[in-house]
Amino acid sequence: xxxxxxxxxxxxxxxxxxxxxxxxxxxxxxxxxxxxxxxxxxxxxxxxxxxxxxxxxxxxxxxxxxxxxxxxxxxxxxxxxxxxxxxxxxxxxxxxxxxxxxxxxxxxxxxxxxxxxxx
Amino acid sequence: xxxxxxxxxxxxxxxxxxxxxxxxxxxxxxxxxxxxxxxxxxxxxxxxxxxxxxxxxxxxxxxxxxxxxxxxxxxxxxxxxxxxxxxxxxxxxxxxxxxxxxxxxxxxxxxxxxxxxxxxxxxxxxxxxxxxxxxxxxxxxxxxxxxxxxxxxxxxxxxxxxxxxxxxxxxxxxxxxxxxxxxxxxxxxxxxxxxxxxxxxxxxxxxxxxxxxxxxxxxxxxxxxxxxxxxxxxxxxxxxxxxxxxxxxxxxxxxxxxxxxxxxxxxx
Numbered sequence: 001x002x003x004x005x006x007x008x009x010x011x012x013x014x015x016x017x018x019x020x021x022x023x024x025x026x027x028x029x030x031x032x033x034x035x036x037x038x039x040x041x042x043x044x045x046x047x048x049x050x051x052x053x054x055x056x057x058x059x060x061x062x063x064x065x066x067x068x069x070x071x072x073x074x075x076x077x078x079x080x081x082x083x084x085x086x087x088x089x090x091x092x093x094x095x096x097x098x099x100x101x102x103x104x105x106x107x108x109x110x111x112x113x114x115x116x117x118x119x
Numbered sequence: 120x121x122x123x124x125x126x127x128x129x130x131x132x133x134x135x136x137x138x139x140x141x142x143x144x145x146x147x148x149x150x151x152x153x154x155x156x157x158x159x160x161x162x163x164x165x166x167x168x169x170x171x172x173x174x175x176x177x178x179x180x181x182x183x184x185x186x187x188x189x190x191x192x193x194x195x196x197x198x199x200x201x202x203x204x205x206x207x208x209x210x211x212x213x214x215x216x217x218x219x220x221x222x223x224x225x226x227x228x229x230x231x232x233x234x235x236x237x238x239x240x241x242x243x244x245x246x247x248x249x250x251x252x253x254x255x256x257x258x259x260x261x262x263x264x265x266x267x268x269x270x271x272x273x274x275x276x277x278x279x280x281x282x283x284x285x286x287x288x289x290x291x292x293x294x295x296x297x298x299x300x301x302x303x304x305x306x307x308x309x310x311x312x313x314x315x316x317x318x319x320x321x322x323x324x325x326x327x328x329x330x331x332x333x334x335x336x337x338x339x340x341x342x343x344x345x346x347x348x349x350x351x352x353x354x355x356x357x358x359x360x361x362x363x364x365x366x367x368x369x370x371x372x373x374x375x376x377x378x379x380x381x382x383x384x385x386x387x
Contacts, residue, residue, distance in 0.1 A: 039177065040175075042181035046136075
């Protein structure tokens with residue numbers, strides 16, 4: 001085929017469009033920020049503050065791979081911070097590299113069973 | 120000499136929301152040593168080439184900067200600032216006048232300046248150093264002790280053993296003086312020839328023990344070397360703060376001459 005022949009050569013583009021609802025906030029319940037991640041803790045904090053004011057807390061870590069964790073405040077109201085962080089760190093440590101930012105959904109369901117005295 | 124006399128006043132600033140990549144370009148274009156991070160007129164930190172090098176270029180400056188830079192008041196003495204920067208291995212510090220950023224100082228600039236004030240033979244600072252400290256204390260009404268230390272028979276040592284040996288004596292006596300001092304409250308300089316000046320805010324007993332040690336003959340090589348010390352006690356001297364540095368040196372040097380004469384008198 002001769003490319004210089006205008007009768008034969010053509011350029012076309014095909015567009016594909018997907019539309020879905022933007023979730024606010026996009027970071028769900030928590031973000032775990034690696035030490036060399038492209039987004040640092042302060043940027044994450046500012047983003048959360050801009051999108052969901054006063055709903056997230058940034059906890060800076062002294063850890064070889066993890067620089068900080070952004071947590072939804074309601075989680076901290078339900079569980080003790082130390083207990084929650086121990087669980088998060090234990091799980092995150094296994095899969096994170098220092099250049100990653102992990103997003104996580106964390107739901108707490110409390111089951112209560114009580115016995116009462118009938119007398 | 121105070122830091123504001125040698126600080127850089129042309130400062131390159133950046134806001135904390137810019138990217139590290141942008142900061143790198145700015146630093147490159149302006150051939151600067153660092154960027155000062157300022158948000159709404161308030162200093163937030165500093166960003167050095169090292170910070171840029173170790174951070175992801177997509178990060179914002181707030182996540183790459185040093186949030187606790189060393190800051191000096193603009194009237195901080197250059198020698199003290201240099202000592203602190205050396206002790207902590209810090210290359211740059213900000214100079215503040217109250218809450219306002221006044222300038223930037225580098226350890227290199229301080230060291231170059233301080234080298235001008237150092238005596239190459241002994242490594243001690245020369246007279247302008249001690250004068251600057253004394254004048255600062257006098258102007259801020261802080262009392263101190265001034266010791267004028269004059270080596271005994273130094274002319275004779277030079278004549279008898281030659282000037283290179285005299286230099287050795289000066290060097291070794293300086294090392295002894297330096298080892299004796301406590302950098303928390305003592306400042307020492309080689310004032311001239313075989314004369315040294317010490318300024319101290321130490322307790323009087325400490326000063327008395329310094330004088331005793333200096334006046335007692337010390338073995339340097341095969342010689343016994345001692346010094347005559349003139350002491351002006353700023354805590355007891357009436358009208359101390361009305362004296363100039365020159366007056367105090369005059370007073371202390373005359374007292375050291377008297378001590379010398381008294382020692383000779385007691386020997387003969």
